[in-house]
Amino acid sequence: MIKIAVDTMGGDYGPEITIPAVLNFLNRQDDVHCLLFGHQDEIMKHLPQSQDRISVIHTENEVTDHDAPLKVVRSKPSSALVQAIQSVAGHEAHAFVSAGHSGAIYASSLKILGKSPGISRPASVTVMPTTSIESPCYLLIDSGANIASKPEHLVEYAKLGQDLAQNFLQIEQARIGLLNIGSEKTKGNDFTKTAHTLLESETSINFIGNVEPNQAINGNHDIILANGFDGNIMLKAVEGTAKAVINKISQDIKVEEIDAKSKETIEKIMAKSLKRYTNEEIGGGFILGLPSPIVITHGHASMTMFENSLNMAYKLT
Template sequence: MVKIAVDAMGGDHGPGITVYGASLAMQENPELECLLFGEPKQVEEALPDFADPNRMEIIAADEVITDDDDPLRAVRRKKGSTIVKGLRAVAEREADAFVSAGSSGAIYAGGLFLIGADPEIKRPAAVSVLPTVSEASPYYMLIDSGANIAAKTEHLVEYARLGSRMAEQLLNIRNPRVGLLNIGSEPSKGNAFTKEAFQLLAAENELNFTGNVEPSVLLNGTHDIILTDGFTGNIMLKSVEGAAEILLNDLLRNVKKDGHLDENAEKVLAEAVETSIKRYTNEDIGGGFILGIKAPVVITHGAADAVMFKHSVEMAARLAHNPVFNGR
């Protein structure tokens, strides 16, 4: 059995989404158990009829860390919060992984403070698993997608090493292809940071480093890992998600405006667009996770719906089986 600690109060919608999503994950995964941290009455009221009480435990947590709180100060002071109690459960091996739609800053700080950093990584990074249009390589890992905006070039080498080991199990691939996000594919392109990072990555014989990658080809499925600093990565992540939703909805609007489709054709097209929107806005994947903490910590969108939260719990369960976390 895999046991996931769930912040039931985090996110924009609270237990109505998180508890239902966690229950969906348990319904589809009989080897999954959840510890639900939150206000007991609210959590109980949010439990759906199909929830299995034998595979969940409600643990009282009377405080919530908000986005307005200073992350590290809140972790230290709000010891009864859902984030702190959930992360502590993982640190004390009462759970195998943690999932939250709450304050990403507090989750990041709390993960380092309570669980501890992996010695292979000096500065932990955020990892987002993003979709491509390729059937052969449907996903890639973006590292760093927002945790460390002041990265050093040696950090990217560390991300490539540990990320490659993780990608083999998470993406089910061998010898992951690693690329460096840049404004051009030539080795001479970029600023001082990317040029130095290129040289360091190229010198790593155990990495399958293929060179620079331009943003325009990321959706083609030519790489399994894309490396960048957290500032650039976060901008790219939000650009991809936002552009996908805007463009796909615009496509649907223009087709409907044309007036040449019958009702059934419009319905089929609308369903196809909705499926694509869910894929490219990460609903089908769930959340991202932190690379460089000793146990799996998954952070999902504050606005996540129940399906996205379900997928986040499932990602946490997959990460719990990842060899990177074995022997922690």
Template structure:
């Protein structure tokens, strides 16, 4: 397995990207990581030579404020573009970046290309579930398309179901449509039309509408929605987790010696809560519906999220996920 890594993408590139790659390279000997970027800068972060880490020099870098499509077309020598072309040409099997999200979406769609039968790729993210019934749930789309059609949401349900089954090992995963009520006639015209298609989709286990307040309680294995709504929910969950930990810390530190002693006694339990809410350990967001895996992690990603994203990609490649999806859509057509 060969993974193309945009080593110059992200707020802490290339240092944290390389550190995460080193950790992954030591553990996963069956994975070769090909780092694209300024060779001198990458080598400066490598502590030694690794048999399964390669470097491909790329003179340019796509910055966070660059126009996505324009940068893909004009910066042909950038680390992201060269990495994307390596996947398109079959030199590598997947693309990973912590860089400009819009540019990565454009690179995945315009360079690597859509899977046959997929109208628009969607971003799939994995979240922790607080339910005893399931450990995680997947949500798609979380930001690839601000405006979605019912067909897109129906396709996302199939994509998400295959991902849940192949990567998380869930048999017959349940699918819920994110809405403002559980009744069948609830929601916008988009939601109502999507509901009808989902109800008729024999490839999924559709359980109907679900509300956002029930997501973290494990209401379904796969949640489908349009990209605008999904992105808003994604950021709400992220922000709530960070704010919650901040409130707990302030309550302990700002209320005298008794609170601090109590916090010390609860240290292990609080650590478990923090670990439970840490979505980064599940990897990055998958741009799903392309001919090869394209994964985006946070621009602020450090060593651990980079490592977990590589682990995630390895699991995707091992599972024959894309091969089975391609067969499904080709058979359907």
């Protein structure tokens, strides 16, 4: 039985979406037990009376976006976020899922669980969509955890990412690219130039050179490396643009005179595209370089997205 610790209180909607997502998830996976961390009264509102494979652990004094990430373990020890990570450290759970304060999750996990061997600074990984059928996604590492990373960290991410691609995406010899503003080796800033040289000389990985942000979505890479700042700019620009453009086109179509059946067909395509390119389908990101899977999803995650995050944690265990 795989045990997943869930922060039911995190995110914009809390138990209202996290609990139904857990129930759906448990219906589909019969070898999982979920540990629900959160305020008992809040949780019980959304939980049917008799429920197998669920434990409720009452917590208080929850983490908010105003809490300083590095202080949370000390200042909010009885919160769902901290208690759930503690349960992973104590081997009561195999993985953790939260839609809460990502900085606090990153800092607290690192503090409580420690780093995996061979990694200086854990990174966050986001599974990004592509328009390719053969390569429907790539791993963006680091998508925002380690803001002040050094070029040598990217070599560690490349190696760990390669293993991850093998285990998680079943890809042998992942094609690894470096996020940069030009395809030539000499392009970019000091960070990307040094990173390029280091990655190029690393024989244990399949480094295929720089990748420009407009090429990333084509599916020619399995992993794209970046420092946490650039990766986060990239992540948010892709998600934000896809969302705004698809919604605008949907609106523009709505006001046109189109027959009902065609409208329905198109609305389905738009809804599917929106799910796919705004990452709802995939479910969020996780931290690379910790001993256990820690999955972080959007604060505004929907029930479907939160369920997909639980699936991601399940796959990663």
